[in-house]
Amino acid sequence: MGKTADLFIRSEHADLLKKLNAWDIAYHQNDAPIVDDATYDEAKSRILEIESEYPELAEKGFSTHVGAAVSSKFKSYPHVVPMLSISDVFNEKEVRDWFDKLIDNDLFVEVKVDGLSFSARYENGVLIRGLTRGSGTMGEDITANLLTIPDIPQKLSGEFPEIIEVRGEVYMARKDFIALNENSAKKFANPRNAAAGSLRQLNPNITASRKLSAFGYTWGDLSKRTWETQSGYFEKLESWGFKTTKQWARRLNSVAGVQDFYNEIMMKRNEIPFDIDGLVIKVNSVSVQEKMGSRANSPRWEIAYKFPAARGITKLNDITIQVGRTGVLTPVAELEPINIGGVLVSRATLHNADEIARLGIKIGDKVVVQRAGDVIPQIVEVAENGENSVSFVFPDVCPVCGGAVVRESGMVARKCVNSLSCPAQIRGELEHFVSRHAFDIEGIGAKQIELFTNLGWLKSAADIFTIIEKHGEELRKMNGFGDKSVSNLRASIDKARNIDLHRVIYAIGIPDVGEVTAKILAREFKSLDALRHANVVDLKNIDGIGEVMANEIVSFFNDEHTLNALEKLLEHINIKNPKNIVVENSLLNGKRVVLTGTLNKYTRDSAKEILERMGANVSGSVSSKTDIVIAGENAGSKLTDAQNLGITIWSEEDFDKAINMGG
Numbered sequence: 001m002g003k004t005a006d007l008f009i010r011s012e013h014a015d016l017l018k019k020l021n022a023w024d025i026a027y028h029q030n031d032a033p034i035v036d037d038a039t040y041d042e043a044k045s046r047i048l049e050i051e052s053e054y055p056e057l058a059e060k061g062f063s064t065h066v067g068a069a070v071s072s073k074f075k076s077y078p079h080v081v082p083m084l085s086i087s088d089v090f091n092e093k094e095v096r097d098w099f100d101k102l103i104d105n106d107l108f109v110e111v112k113v114d115g116l117s118f119s120a121r122y123e124n125g126v127l128i129r130g131l132t133r134g135s136g137t138m139g140e141d142i143t144a145n146l147l148t149i150p151d152i153p154q155k156l157s158g159e160f161p162e163i164i165e166v167r168g169e170v171y172m173a174r175k176d177f178i179a180l181n182e183n184s185a186k187k188f189a190n191p192r193n194a195a196a197g198s199l200r201q202l203n204p205n206i207t208a209s210r211k212l213s214a215f216g217y218t219w220g221d222l223s224k225r226t227w228e229t230q231s232g233y234f235e236k237l238e239s240w241g242f243k244t245t246k247q248w249a250r251r252l253n254s255v256a257g258v259q260d261f262y263n264e265i266m267m268k269r270n271e272i273p274f275d276i277d278g279l280v281i282k283v284n285s286v287s288v289q290e291k292m293g294s295r296a297n298s299p300r301w302e303i304a305y306k307f308p309a310a311r312g313i314t315k316l317n318d319i320t321i322q323v324g325r326t327g328v329l330t331p332v333a334e335l336e337p338i339n340i341g342g343v344l345v346s347r348a349t350l351h352n353a354d355e356i357a358r359l360g361i362k363i364g365d366k367v368v369v370q371r372a373g374d375v376i377p378q379i380v381e382v383a384e385n386g387e388n389s390v391s392f393v394f395p396d397v398c399p400v401c402g403g404a405v406v407r408e409s410g411m412v413a414r415k416c417v418n419s420l421s422c423p424a425q426i427r428g429e430l431e432h433f434v435s436r437h438a439f440d441i442e443g444i445g446a447k448q449i450e451l452f453t454n455l456g457w458l459k460s461a462a463d464i465f466t467i468i469e470k471h472g473e474e475l476r477k478m479n480g481f482g483d484k485s486v487s488n489l490r491a492s493i494d495k496a497r498n499i500d501l502h503r504v505i506y507a508i509g510i511p512d513v514g515e516v517t518a519k520i521l522a523r524e525f526k527s528l529d530a531l532r533h534a535n536v537v538d539l540k541n542i543d544g545i546g547e548v549m550a551n552e553i554v555s556f557f558n559d560e561h562t563l564n565a566l567e568k569l570l571e572h573i574n575i576k577n578p579k580n581i582v583v584e585n586s587l588l589n590g591k592r593v594v595l596t597g598t599l600n601k602y603t604r605d606s607a608k609e610i611l612e613r614m615g616a617n618v619s620g621s622v623s624s625k626t627d628i629v630i631a632g633e634n635a636g637s638k639l640t641d642a643q644n645l646g647i648t649i650w651s652e653e654d655f656d657k658a659i660n661m662g663g
Contacts, residue, residue: 151214330351444492502523536554
């Protein structure tokens with residue numbers, strides 16, 4: 001018998017239950033979540049912990065709760081077989097705790113699609129009713145809406161049971177979500193909200209106008225079962241005309257295998273064309289599933305291994321301005337720190353003044369923050385207006401140097417015009433100059449550049465090459481330096497004196513000219529002098545160079561300050577005019593190539609550079625358009641994808657032969 005809960009525990013439980021019920025209604029009924037996943041999961045975990053310790057609170061508590069009550073806007077019907085939720089786990093230890101209780105270790109592991117659950121009832125192969133999950137026991141009637149989704153067949157193919165409820169997930173692919181937001185007055189925060197809002201429409205014509213997709217993954221009511229395993233059911237689904245996530249599923253038999261697959265999917269998560277929020281791990285044998293049974297709201301034979309949350313809701317404390325190397329003023333959101341996907345986020349980009357206006361964001365608001373590609377934090381939308389929120393006024397003078405700020409005709413960005421003496425621009429130019437794909441000078445980074453510019457030692461890139469001769473003795477006496485570090489810095493600077501042309505073009509900071517464009521220009525002009533004297537017509541005739549960029553390049557080399565700085569720089573460097581011109585008769589010219597695994601003779605960057613010299617287009621992901629995959633040691637999922645697609649696979653030895661044959 002469980003312990004009796006005291007007043008404080010009862011109060012905490014009641015408060016959590018109230019919050020979770022409100023959050024569920026916002027998520028399941030209104031398709032507009034008011035808290036982030038991490039906050040919800042934390043509250044859910046705590047209330048389940050309380051109910052486990054004090055079973056008396058579980059009788060009408062959260063542990064018997066699924067989804068939210070059905071909306072009065074829709075007709076509702078009972079689920080013949082309840083649509084249960086899945087218990088969540090968040091780390092390898094919790095997976096192991098579940099695994100150790102199993103009576104069979106044959107597992108079927110699939111991606112967890114971030115969409116809206118549905119149940120489609122077929123009688124004699126004909127779709128007669130579609131329901132949402134609703135409360136788990138009652139669902140909302142969305143039959144007319146399901147009939148508009150091409151991935152959900154109106155009639156089953158092949159051999160099928162007389163009665164079968166196919167259950168799965170309706171979702172919106174990212175490309176369709178982007179298209180919807182571009183062409184719709186209403187902007188959705190994410191594909192899940194867009195899918196849910198589109199499916200739960202009273203007018204099915206609205207649902208039909210939005211491109212929804214669906215996967216099948218389990219079953220409910222059933223007249224006769226002819227499959228023995230979960231993997232076997234996927235085969236049945238596809239024979240009936242449903243799509244499944246089989247491409248992203250695995251048969252596994254150990255926790256280590258599950259963890260490896262989890263890590264693999266985490267790494268390629270952004271390559272998958274729809275949003276996922278974890279893995280679903282199931283006992284593969286249906287007879288074992290039936291033996292293990294279910295708890296009040298979730299099966300014992302499956303769990304959801306959740307990914308860290310990729311978005312969250314927090315307060316916007318302030319907006320500050322950063323000045324970049326080209327003088328562009330970028331607003332930055334200063335946030336109440338929040339953990340998103342295991343990373344503490346306290347700042348996010350706001351891009352420009354137009355973006356602030358589009359979002360309708362004010363200082364003091366609560367905002368939805370996401371890590372774009374799970375890396376760069378950005379604000380998605382306003383979650384809640386603050387009581388004392390204040391509008392942000394974009395500055396008309398540079399906050400670093402006091403120079404005038406202008407918005408050039410036809411441009412979004414606002415720029416500081418004081419390019420010659422704005423400290424922020426000078427530091428930004430120098431940081432770009434020494435960066436990895438430019439001169440790649442180890443020992444000089446942002447901190448050193450700030451120190452050296454404050455001391456007056458660095459005013460232009462050319463000063464880097466004389467800094468040891470002029471200030472070496474002073475450097476040796478500074479904290480953090482010494483004979484060895486100064487010697488290493490000298491060696492790094494001397495190594496950078498001999499440099500490929502494309503690196504110079506990238507390093508000198510021509511507006512809009514990135515690494516790839518720098519290589520295009522190097523291949524085309526073959527010397528810096530030829531590029532300096534190119535005209536707009538010459539540049540526009542090159543694939544990849546448009547009129548705006550052509551004008552930027554010509555203007556850059558016509559600027560007197562630029563020419564003076566360039567002449568000083570050329571006194572200290574030796575440009576290796578390109579070996580990186582494309583070999584016209586190369587085996588790889590025009591081919592799409594993907595690198596995977598570890599090569600013995602080449603780093604990833606050097607292999608990429610060689611491939612580009614030979615005319616290849618190097619991609620980070622495998623698709624049907626890929627021509628060749630070069631696989632080194634410990635090649636992972638990209639190799640598997642290539643094998644499944646029948647793409648040509650090269651070893652490192654094959655790569656060597658191609659280099660030798662290509663000159």
